[in-house]
Amino acid sequence: MLDPLDLKLLRDLGRMKGQVLAVSLVMACGLAMMIMTRSLTYTLETTRSAYYQKNAMADVFASLKRAPLAVAERVAALPGVAVVEPRVAVNVTLDLPGVAEPANGRILSLPEDGGPQKLNRLFLRSGRMPRLEARDEVVLGEAFAEANGLKPGASVVAVINGRRETLQICGIGLSPEFVFEARAGDTLPNHRRFSVMWMNYRPLAVAYNLDGAFNDLCIDLTPGTAPESVIAAVDRLLTPYGASGAYTIAEQASAQRLNDEMRVLSSLAVVYPLVFLSVAAFMVNAVLARIVRLQREQIAQMKALGYSSRQVGLHYLKFVVVIGLLGTLIGGVAGRFLGASLVNMYTLFFRFPKLEFQMDYSALALALVVSLGASVAGVLTVVWQAVKLPPAEAMRPEPPADFQPSLFERIGLTRFFSPAMRMALRNIERRPWQALFTSCGLALATGLMVLPGAMSDSIDFLLTFQWNRQQRQDVTVFLTEPGSGSGFHDLEHLPGVIRAEPIRSVPTRLRFGHRSRKLSVTGIGPGTSLNRLLDGHGDIITLPEDGLVMSKKLAEILGARIGDLVQVQVLEGRRPLVDVPLRGLVTDYAGVNAFMDLSALRRLMRESDTINGAFIAVDHARWDDFMRAIKDTPRSAAVMVKRDQLAAFRETTAKSIGLIRKLYFVLAVIVAFGVVYNSARIALSERSRELATLRVVGFRLAEIRGVLIGELAILVLAALPVGLLFGRGLALYIMASFSTETVRMPIVINPATYSLAVTVVLAAALLSFAVVGRMVGQLDMVGVLKARD
């Protein structure tokens, strides 16, 4: 048998189920986001660490020009080095049947001795490993194979060191090194146009004149070894062999990308729930304050019967505990469902042998604590009021509420207001906190509504900025090796080329103070019109004759400002080490980049007309001719086609952000409706006597609804501008947390986004007004009026 107070609790809750549900839903939105993001982080973390461990992901990576295999043994002998795996790694272009544009591939050799891989072990999805003696068998990366419908038994043509070779696909696989399966330096995956593949050592090494040698090295450290000392030793050992500097897993492209994703998730796991739970706390406060006012006499009765203040206080706290529990339950189920659905989105970006959603139950426990904490904190003052109410006083009818003319009337504007408007203004002024909380809730809802639109706007801007204004070339070609100007001449004269601009890109480590980044400095000619450097306003930056221009993000990472001297350590050729002034900052949204004037870079490198690539604008009428020709260009190592990149962007990033956008939209609608509905219900209950009186004296239903809704309408209208400002702030915060070294989101919010937010909040408000307006029609006029207040 339930305690009578608990029975009362259940029945009271049953009577106000609409409001209980509205508050719980808002709370659940925040908790669902929290549980979802934390669980996704947990899923990615556990899956990654299991994968890295099981398939022996290396700790340190190095690439070099060419070193005899014996050098690898010397590396293995270094203190702190547990396992070393030398290999041959080369970039090739691929020719897919029926596709005009070439694709890019990175071929990695399997161990020279034909034994199993010691590090970065392949996970074979289907087929088999290449036979020992096979010269043309490859295991193909899964993402590329899927995107192009390739299966074991099919073949693919690769230009290997200038010779077209038909490679037989014997298996489809994945590697912990390519969880993010993209070309080194690419920030977005393009699964149709990039593949990693594995083949036997010998045929690959022979083709590149690397037999008995290696040009890429993976190292596993003994547990507890600091990578810095090993890296320094490895660099000393490998520099004579043209190494460009070893780096740790933290700088490895795929691992870095995964880390970025988890960082984004973690920051979302905090800010979003915080906003929702604040709204929910406001709502809980309003609901309970109303219950306590309504049950004034019941509280007196309970006390008169001998219930202690503690029992009464607990009774009212239980209201919010039930709401908190319900919110956590709905949030938990929704979070699990959303997480399980969204985890599939990650397969667009990240490839694991198996990626299964794993619920982070600690998040659920945390959600419970947080939701109960927020609700209890929201109502402590209200419960305290109930507890301290002396029984005798509570049994007397509450005197009419105190009112005074509103501020607008006091300054002489009375004649502009109808009685209904005056009632509304005076009500608001009498309970400013309640009005403020309601408006805050609505402002938060409006703000949440800005976010999905802002994401769309950002993507649209990004697409235009990056692919129309910044990158005006159709194709970017990189050569296998830096070469003389004749290489550029060859590219310039390919069929269909309208304009070509040379690129000289040099691997470097940039240092400022104690911070450094390993990246290529790109030299481009003066007056380049294809790959343009733009500042934050979209204005073209002219490269100075000396000095560096770099991504704003890179300057931020290095902590360098314009005018500072940045140390440039070149990692090829003569390896000059110079200090170069930072002259300008580029606004870009993918990766981090550094640029120098082509001549300045060549002077630094003491070269005359060396290039290793070109930006090319192609006559679209001769597109296929150009593509055929470039496929047969023996020295091209990578060909990036802008429209393919754009398509890939739409398929991956745009699609996933689109999904998140929809989710945010639904959440914002729930909050907007919930807040307005809750406020309208409270207003209806608090003002039922007034409304019934108006009804009795002959006001029409529509007029009475006007009186009820007038006050809420004022609060809604007051909340909108604040909400838009808040939305902008929230968008800034969320975009900033999306902004990583690999991908950044521009902050662009179009007026249409603001209007949509306003429209949706107004629509949600109208819908709740309609629901509550119906209830006005059902008011029991006589019952309300004959009851004591």
Add this chain to the structure above:
Amino acid sequence: MTAEPSEPQPPPGTCVFVARGLRKVYHTGEVEVVALHGVDVELNAGELVVLLGPSGSGKSTLLNILGGLDVATSGDLSYKGWALDGAEENTLTLFRRNCVGFVFQFYNLIPSLTARENVALITGIARDPMAPEEALAMVGLQARMDHFPSQLSGGEQQRVAIARAIAKRPEVLLCDEPTGALDVTTGIVVLEAIERINRELGTLTVIITHNAVMAEMADRVLHLSDGKIVKARRNSQRSAASGLEW
């Protein structure tokens, strides 16, 4: 009813309400409560009628049906020849707006409006209202017009409620326990206001009360019991409200 009730004040003695066989049945859950058991009554212009009866006798139900707050389950009710039974909600709203004034035990003023504004609520929508100031003067509140309800005593609040009810110059004033929440002295002041309205405006006034003393001020007294009028008497002479004591 085919047209909006808009007749000029009928001469005293003409029938305003004619009720025949009024029945009202409430269904609360599975229980059926018969509140009116076939009431026949005629109420005339200018009359002051007091309805007496114990709790549950059906007084309030009858008053609510007369005032268009509720509709009878069966039977006929006409107001000045117009059938009120079966009237639509909109018609009842207009009927209340233009023809009926209500006064309840609890004053039901809008706390956020001053006395004058509470009355002005009605004068803003009625067809031929008096000025709010005039209505408040009739109940002796000309000096307290700009006070909010919280600044008025119970008796004053009830007088504002009366002023609000009569500002539309209703043909009918229906009062449900108008002094129920007041002490004797204040109650008398309120009754004096009602009496004055009835006398000066010729408004048919119906008062529900438990208080048999108030029957002295009526032209006619109807006793209700078990949903029926069990006794009716006409006072040969009305006592002045000021002379009542209880």
